[in-house]
Amino acid sequence: MEGIISQLFNGISLGSILLLIALGLAITFGLMNVINMAHGELIMIGAYATYVVQSLFIDYLPESMFNWYFILAVPAAFLTAALIGWLLEWTVIRHLYGRPLDSLLATFGAGLILQQAARSIFGAPNVGVQSPALLSGAVEIFSISFPKSRIFIILLVTACVLFMFYYFYKTSNGRRIRAVMQNRDMASSVGISTRQVDSTTFALGAGFAGIAGMALTLIGPIGPTLGTAYIIDAFMVVVVGGVGMLLGTVIAALGIGVFNTGFEYFTNASMGRVLLFAVIILFLQWRPNGLFNLSTRKLD
Amino acid sequence: MLYSPKKAVLVFGMTALLTAAGCSSQDEAAVEDGTASGEASTSAEGGSSEEEAVEVDSDQIPVGILHSLSGTMAMSESSVRDSELLAIEEINEAGGVLGKELVPVIEDGASDWPTFAERASKLLQQDDVPVIFGGWTSASRKAMLPVVENNNGLLFYPVQYEGMESSPNIFYAGAAPNQQITPAIEWLMENKGDDIFLLGSDYVFPRIANQAVISQVDDAGGTIVNEQYTPLGHTDYNTIISRIKEEEPDVIFNTLNGDSNVAFFKQLYDAGITSEDIPVLSVSVAEEEIQGIGADVLEGHYASWNYYQSTDTPENEEFVESFKEEYGESRVTGDPIEAGYFMVHLWAKAVEEAGTTDVDAVREAAGGVTFDAPGGPVEINGDNQHVSKTVRIGEVQEDGQFEEVWNSGDPVVPDPYLENYDWASGLSDVLTDE
Numbered sequence: 001m002e003g004i005i006s007q008l009f010n011g012i013s014l015g016s017i018l019l020l021i022a023l024g025l026a027i028t029f030g031l032m033n034v035i036n037m038a039h040g041e042l043i044m045i046g047a048y049a050t051y052v053v054q055s056l057f058i059d060y061l062p063e064s065m066f067n068w069y070f071i072l073a074v075p076a077a078f079l080t081a082a083l084i085g086w087l088l089e090w091t092v093i094r095h096l097y098g099r100p101l102d103s104l105l106a107t108f109g110a111g112l113i114l115q116q117a118a119r120s121i122f123g124a125p126n127v128g129v130q131s132p133a134l135l136s137g138a139v140e141i142f143s144i145s146f147p148k149s150r151i152f153i154i155l156l157v158t159a160c161v162l163f164m165f166y167y168f169y170k171t172s173n174g175r176r177i178r179a180v181m182q183n184r185d186m187a188s189s190v191g192i193s194t195r196q197v198d199s200t201t202f203a204l205g206a207g208f209a210g211i212a213g214m215a216l217t218l219i220g221p222i223g224p225t226l227g228t229a230y231i232i233d234a235f236m237v238v239v240v241g242g243v244g245m246l247l248g249t250v251i252a253a254l255g256i257g258v259f260n261t262g263f264e265y266f267t268n269a270s271m272g273r274v275l276l277f278a279v280i281i282l283f284l285q286w287r288p289n290g291l292f293n294l295s296t297r298k299l300d
Numbered sequence: 301m302l303y304s305p306k307k308a309v310l311v312f313g314m315t316a317l318l319t320a321a322g323c324s325s326q327d328e329a330a331v332e333d334g335t336a337s338g339e340a341s342t343s344a345e346g347g348s349s350e351e352e353a354v355e356v357d358s359d360q361i362p363v364g365i366l367h368s369l370s371g372t373m374a375m376s377e378s379s380v381r382d383s384e385l386l387a388i389e390e391i392n393e394a395g396g397v398l399g400k401e402l403v404p405v406i407e408d409g410a411s412d413w414p415t416f417a418e419r420a421s422k423l424l425q426q427d428d429v430p431v432i433f434g435g436w437t438s439a440s441r442k443a444m445l446p447v448v449e450n451n452n453g454l455l456f457y458p459v460q461y462e463g464m465e466s467s468p469n470i471f472y473a474g475a476a477p478n479q480q481i482t483p484a485i486e487w488l489m490e491n492k493g494d495d496i497f498l499l500g501s502d503y504v505f506p507r508i509a510n511q512a513v514i515s516q517v518d519d520a521g522g523t524i525v526n527e528q529y530t531p532l533g534h535t536d537y538n539t540i541i542s543r544i545k546e547e548e549p550d551v552i553f554n555t556l557n558g559d560s561n562v563a564f565f566k567q568l569y570d571a572g573i574t575s576e577d578i579p580v581l582s583v584s585v586a587e588e589e590i591q592g593i594g595a596d597v598l599e600g601h602y603a604s605w606n607y608y609q610s611t612d613t614p615e616n617e618e619f620v621e622s623f624k625e626e627y628g629e630s631r632v633t634g635d636p637i638e639a640g641y642f643m644v645h646l647w648a649k650a651v652e653e654a655g656t657t658d659v660d661a662v663r664e665a666a667g668g669v670t671f672d673a674p675g676g677p678v679e680i681n682g683d684n685q686h687v688s689k690t691v692r693i694g695e696v697q698e699d700g701q702f703e704e705v706w707n708s709g710d711p712v713v714p715d716p717y718l719e720n721y722d723w724a725s726g727l728s729d730v731l732t733d734e
Contacts, residue, residue: 006542007539014536115370119370124374124379125379126591127592128591128592128593129594131566136569138572140572145572147567148570218566219570220559221535221559221592222562223375223559225371225372225374228372228533229533264539265543268529269531270531
């Protein structure tokens with residue numbers, strides 16, 4: 001029983017991490033149809049932003065304040081990644097809408113540039129981010145221990161998802177974004193500046209990648225190539241969930257998380273991965289458009 | 301209606317805020333890392349020498365340096381490049397080799413094994429270098445092996461590895477298994493317990509190394525409670541940690557490589573397993589990796605190497621000082637960095653001995669060449685072209701440095717095929733028969 005509960009928690013925890021790294025991509029790839037290979041590097045930027053915030057706290061503030069650095073790191077990671085994403089959209093991607101293959105190559109190149117930039121600024125070795133004492137260690141509930149960092153990530157991703165649903169479905173900005181993504185010509189003919197919507201949407205997606213980077217500092221390495229470890233998983237979640245569907249992304253992430261840890265538990269890490277991809281291939285045969293499918297009247 | 305002036309102001313304000321935030325964080329970054337500019341300039345030098353065919357005067361000798369300066373391995377290999385350049389500089393300041401100045405020709409293996417092979421043949425054929433210092437992963441070494449053999453070149457390789465190899469064209473400056481893994485397992489079983497959990501990355505080094513470990517542990521009457529491999533770059537260790545909790549081993553023997561170590565140790569710590577509960581002994585975690593993992597998470601765990609930054613020798617004091625002076629106060633040294641440094645000196649001494657840079661003559665003269673390395677005296681073994689060196693087991697301290705808890709006293713003679721161990725008989729036949 002204990003085993004099952006802790007294994008279920010592991011699955012949900014992995015799912016929450018997958019969801020966090022895929023949220024930004026669900027916007028840039030899912031909604032905007034940009035095959036954004038630089039998504040991993042935007043995650044990396046969020047992680048380095050967290051590192052910088054932490055270093056500032058160590059250098060300039062008393063030690064007692066240190067535990068609170070991660071509160072400030074969330075907006076810092078979001079804003080830095082959003083800014084870089086906005087620049088990326090403005091310089092490269094806006095010229096490539098509707099040309100998925102070109103944008104794939106261009107964003108891949110941009111990703112390499114960002115990696116090398118990080119290497120020149122911060123050096124090639126990994127940097128260390130110390131988890132705040134509040135988030136290290138585990139909570140014991142009925143003799144099963146749950147790592148606090150994992151619980152924090154689950155809460156963080158819940159907050160992000162709720163915010164995204166609110167933003168996309170309850171605010172006028174969100175409505176505008178959905179209008180442009182569903183029918184660009186119609187939206188622009190009723191007076192929406194599609195150019196502006198594109199750039200803010202992309203920056204928003206990049207910002208969420210930044211938050212993912214911030215959370216990943218709690219559990220993984222922080223180095224220039226951090227993004228490459230997560231990019232495939234991020235695309236996998238968005239594709240399985242159904243391109244363009246937020247709810248699909250959420251369910252797909254949790255499903256993949258639980259299946260992955262389950263397979264890994266019964267076989268081993270390498271084999272678990274193989275089985276997971278086998279299941280996903282079969283699943284996409286059955287539902288080529290993913291879990292949920294947005295039906296539109298678009299002709300393309 | 302859609303774009304009221306109020307909103308435009310808001311958007312403008314946010315953009316300004318974003319810009320400010322971005323700028324300031326980048327300024328901080330530049331100030332913070334003093335090494336950045338130094339690193340950039342050295343790699344720029346490498347870049348320029350890469351484009352033009354290297355022209356050397358008659359009083360100069362070109363030497364090849366081939367490490368991954370980009371891609372996933374760059375984080376480890378660029379530091380080895382740095383220490384090799386430091387050694388070359390020292391040799392030049394002392395008058396060079398055979399009265400000639402050494403000119404480093406730096407190539408980027410880009411963490412890609414075919415690139416290593418291609419760059420190695422460029423160095424040997426086009427630049428005509430008498431020696432290449434390079435490589436890190438076993439895969440990169442195996443990619444360069446046929447190239448140096450076919451061109452009769454010379455490769456000095458700085459990293460500990462799984463053994464079971466001895467090419468006439470390669471000198472192995474890192475530890476053979478009997479200089480790192482075998483003594484580590486002996487020490488663990490003596491001091492920490494007999495139930496051992498093996499965890500490694502899923503590729504050639506951990507799998508071969510663990511086969512030897514299994515026969516050694518069986519022979520000594522211990523138990524392997526579990527053996528787990530994760531793909532390179534794996535980042536979620538929760539399931540593995542659940543297994544560790546179920547099996548309750550006395551120790552974990554860790555052959556994970558690269559970034560996975562960060563994820564594993566952070567998650568192990570968060571799961572509430574401390575070094576007192578289950579100590580982990582790693583063979584791929586050195587000072588530089590500790591900086592990336594965080595010393596708080598690693599405190600009390602162990603590593604087995606031939607050298608630590610804290611190793612107490614006069615040579616090391618000098619080495620650490622000049623390394624920091626050259627590359628910045630925040631930099632640390634470590635075992636492969638030290639091996640990169642002393643293997644350049646070993647080659648230079650072998651060349652002096654031979655009186656020429658000719659590969660066959662140098663190989664002939666190399667056996668028995670000694671050097672007082674930062675980690676203690678080292679000597680090239682003429683038979684298997686490995687290096688005798690002292691084995692040290694260290695415990696991670698709060699400040700990210702190791703404290704030595706055991707050493708072998710005298711340098712250990714290299715035995716890459718584990719021929720002197722009864723339990724390993726038959727093992728080398730199975731493993732080298734690829």
